[in-house]
Amino acid sequence: MNIAVKTENLSKLYGQTMAVDRLSLEVKNGEFFGFLGPNGAGKTTTIRLLTGIIRPDEGTAIIQENLPAGSIEAKLIAGVMPESRGLYEWMTAREYLSLFAHLYSVHNAIKATDEKLSIVGLSHEKNKRIGAFSRGMKQRLCLARALINKPKILFLDEPTLGLDPKGQEDIQILLKALNADGVTIFYSSHLLNEVAMLCSRIAVIHHGKLVAQGTISQLQEQTGLTNSGLKDIFLKLTGD
Amino acid sequence: MFKYILVNELRALLYTWKSMVWFLITSVIFSFASYLFLTDKELSLLDQSEMLWLLSKVIIGTALMIITVDASSTITGEFEKETAESLFLTPLSLKDFVLGKLLASLSLWIAIFLIAVPYIIVVSAGSHVTAAFIMFVLMLGTMLILGFQMMIFGISFLFRSSKNTLTTSLVILLALVLPATFSSTLKNNPLSHFLSVTNPIDNVFSSLDNVLVDYQTTLTGNLKYVFPVLIFCFAAFAFMLYSTKLFKRSGVVKND
Amino acid sequence: MHRKSFLTLLVISLTVCFASANSLPADSGSVCSPPLSMSILSKLALDGIAGDYVTVSAEIKNISAKTITNITTYLSLADEETKLPVDLEDWSAEKGLFIGTIDAGQKFPLEWKIHFVKAGKYSLIIIAEIQGETNVLTSRVTHFAVSPKHNLNPGQVLPVALGMPLFLLVIMMFAAYTRRSRLMKSQ
Ligand SMILES: Nc1ncnc2c1ncn2[C@@H]1O[C@H](COP(=O)(O)OP(=O)(O)OP(=O)(O)O)[C@@H](O)[C@H]1O
Numbered sequence: 124m125n126i127a128v129k130t131e132n133l134s135k136l137y138g139q140t141m142a143v144d145r146l147s148l149e150v151k152n153g154e155f156f157g158f159l160g161p162n163g164a165g166k167t168t169t170i171r172l173l174t175g176i177i178r179p180d181e182g183t184a185i186i187q188e189n190l191p192a193g194s195i196e197a198k199l200i201a202g203v204m205p206e207s208r209g210l211y212e213w214m215t216a217r218e219y220l221s222l223f224a225h226l227y228s229v230h231n232a233i234k235a236t237d238e239k240l241s242i243v244g245l246s247h248e249k250n251k252r253i254g255a256f257s258r259g260m261k262q263r264l265c266l267a268r269a270l271i272n273k274p275k276i277l278f279l280d281e282p283t284l285g286l287d288p289k290g291q292e293d294i295q296i297l298l299k300a301l302n303a304d305g306v307t308i309f310y311s312s313h314l315l316n317e318v319a320m321l322c323s324r325i326a327v328i329h330h331g332k333l334v335a336q337g338t339i340s341q342l343q344e345q346t347g348l349t350n351s352g353l354k355d356i357f358l359k360l361t362g363d
Numbered sequence: 364m365f366k367y368i369l370v371n372e373l374r375a376l377l378y379t380w381k382s383m384v385w386f387l388i389t390s391v392i393f394s395f396a397s398y399l400f401l402t403d404k405e406l407s408l409l410d411q412s413e414m415l416w417l418l419s420k421v422i423i424g425t426a427l428m429i430i431t432v433d434a435s436s437t438i439t440g441e442f443e444k445e446t447a448e449s450l451f452l453t454p455l456s457l458k459d460f461v462l463g464k465l466l467a468s469l470s471l472w473i474a475i476f477l478i479a480v481p482y483i484i485v486v487s488a489g490s491h492v493t494a495a496f497i498m499f500v501l502m503l504g505t506m507l508i509l510g511f512q513m514m515i516f517g518i519s520f521l522f523r524s525s526k527n528t529l530t531t532s533l534v535i536l537l538a539l540v541l542p543a544t545f546s547s548t549l550k551n552n553p554l555s556h557f558l559s560v561t562n563p564i565d566n567v568f569s570s571l572d573n574v575l576v577d578y579q580t581t582l583t584g585n586l587k588y589v590f591p592v593l594i595f596c597f598a599a600f601a602f603m604l605y606s607t608k609l610f611k612r613s614g615v616v617k618n619d
Numbered sequence: 620m621h622r623k624s625f626l627t628l629l630v631i632s633l634t635v636c637f638a639s640a641n642s643l644p645a646d647s648g649s650v651c652s653p654p655l656s657m658s659i660l661s662k663l664a665l666d667g668i669a670g671d672y673v674t675v676s677a678e679i680k681n682i683s684a685k686t687i688t689n690i691t692t693y694l695s696l697a698d699e700e701t702k703l704p705v706d707l708e709d710w711s712a713e714k715g716l717f718i719g720t721i722d723a724g725q726k727f728p729l730e731w732k733i734h735f736v737k738a739g740k741y742s743l744i745i746i747a748e749i750q751g752e753t754n755v756l757t758s759r760v761t762h763f764a765v766s767p768k769h770n771l772n773p774g775q776v777l778p779v780a781l782g783m784p785l786f787l788l789v790i791m792m793f794a795a796y797t798r799r800s801r802l803m804k805s806q
């Protein structure tokens with residue numbers, strides 16, 4: 124059980140644009156994997172392909188050694204914070220999370236709900252209507268939902284987007300702790316500092332194509348920017 | 364699994380006041396109709412059986428209208444508010460999703476029907492068709508509304524937009540209701556006769572006419588009207604099946 | 620269409636018959652002298668309310684000296700306001716009754732079940748046809764009225780018409796209140 128995510132020639136065509144273009148990736152179990160790319164590079168599309176929200180036009184994606192992306196087995200062990208952050212605004216945080224606990228057939232749903240709410244720091248707001256939540260609170264709730272089924276692998280699409288520094292830090296700490304517990308994390312972000320700090324390995328995509336993959340020092344070697352930070356490497360890799 | 368979707372929908376109906384507004388509108392319409400039966404000069408001269416038929420049309424018509432508006436947004440809302448993705452990330456199957464939504468929408472109809480029952484009882488008091496009235500409105504209404512819901516859900520999966528779905532459904536509803544209201548004058552024309560025997564709403568109204576005015580209260584006496592409604596249900600189901608196939612192929616996030 | 624022309628014909632032949640019957644009192648030698656007599660027995664019971672089921676009973680008597688075979692009797696009903704025959708199928712009645720043979724001087728009871736579908740004024744006749752004869756025989760016209768059913772009782776309807784919206788309003792407030800207080804309490 125070493126491979127957490129593996130894609131081969133994964134491709135998705137939206138009209139004329141190749142949103143994801145023959146992408147071959149491999150993420151090992153227990154890795155904190157950074158997935159970088161400029162706007163429109165295809166990060167969200169890749170995550171949607173990996174979580175079974177859309178189907179690839181070509182290629183394959185496999186989760187946890189042998190589970191096809193989008194299969195029920197793959198869904199059961201994955202936690203996802205997708206780009207679309209829609210929530211049922213009329214519900215309370217607790218009602219919302221327990222709905223998902225039930226949908227994942229989580230054992231002892233109510234207990235799991237309260238536990239996850241406290242992990243993301245929403246215990247005090249759990250009976251408040253989601254409509255009255257701030258953006259940061261909603262983001263935390265999304266993270267709690269991603270965690271409700273005790274996932275082995277987490278797909279996070281820009282999870283700290285729009286959060287204040289404290290909020291970002293809270294989430295970073297939480298994710299580090301989860302990773303230390305053995306949860307594989309597939310982390311898409313624009314915040315290069317964050318990625319440099321958290322991720323053990325990084326992939327950079329541009330126009331749907333993989334342009335580099337490896338640890339930061341491997342990327343430094345590949346680009347010949349041995350003393351530069353991730354920002355310079357990123358700009359070099361994605362510059363047209 | 365559909366049960367969680369259903370419970371969630373029912374909660375939404377209750378907590379968001381949406382259903383309560385529907386119910387209030389329903390009861391006001393029914394009250395207004397029965398008040399007119401009593402006080403309006405021409406209406407109150409109607410034979411009781413004619414009055415009952417009119418009431419049955421008001422009940423079915425109101426329910427159809429409300430269900431159309433409500434069902435047009437129940438599935439499309441998940442796409443418009445971007446909540447669909449989170450639902451389909453769970454092991455929830457499309458079948459359970461649709462079933463949950465369908466039952467929730469159907470329970471809205473059942474509630475409207477239950478609101479109608481006291482009106483049926485008082486307006487039909489003294490006639491011997493009260494029980495038949497209730498049974499036939501329940502049976503025909505459920506079949507007709509189920510067919511409409513499936514049709515609307517099918518449209519929803521195609522458009523994924525509540526506005527387009529509502530507009531299309533209302534146009535279809537209108538196209539079916541209008542001929543049904545003056546079909547008797549058109550029945551001599553072979554084309555309109557054909558349209559009328561295939562029109563599910565027309566058949567429901569004819570069957571209710573048969574029950575309430577002509578006292579044909581057996582199921583077998585109404586089979587020729589019930590059958591086309593059943594066909595409509597199957598057609599709507601087939602359409603929904605087709606539309607969900609397309610949905611599955613294009614994925615939860617469609618190509619914009 | 621068919622029935623209408625039949626009826627027109629019928630009315631014409633009846634008029635001729637009546638006219639001659641009136642001018643020539645019972646004379647066995649006359650062309651129109653009827654071998655059968657028919658009478659509707661249930662005149663009084665006929666007036667009713669829409670929705671009622673009633674039985675029209677009548678009697679046919681062979682007043683000739685011979686046995687008559689192959690007799691069929693019909694019930695015919697016309698709306699006096701529209702002057703149109705009523706489609707008896709809606710009134711769930713069997714229109715024709717085949718009697719067969721009646722011996723000389725014998726009576727035969729006739730019965731039709733009809734259902735008053737619509738309020739109005741109606742006239743009813745019974746027609747007898749003997750196979751092979753060109754003339755039909757009719758009973759006298761019986762008039763009756765079906766009054767509309769006025770069962771709508773304001774005393775029953777108004778409480779529901781007013782009460783239901785109020786009832787729902789109360790439920791609405793109650794549901795909102797309980798949810799609100801539950802959310803407040805658990806905060
Ligand atoms: N539903 C869609 N329909 C059509 N084209 C789409 C759709 N979603 C994405 N695309 C296109 O696919 C490409 C990749 O988009 P994607 O959302 O995956 O990028 P991204 O890397 O997530 O960008 P961002 O950093 O802005 O979130 C873009 O060119 C985008 O226009």
Ligand SMILES: [Mg+2]
Binds near residue numbers: 166167168206
């Ligand atoms: Mg994105």
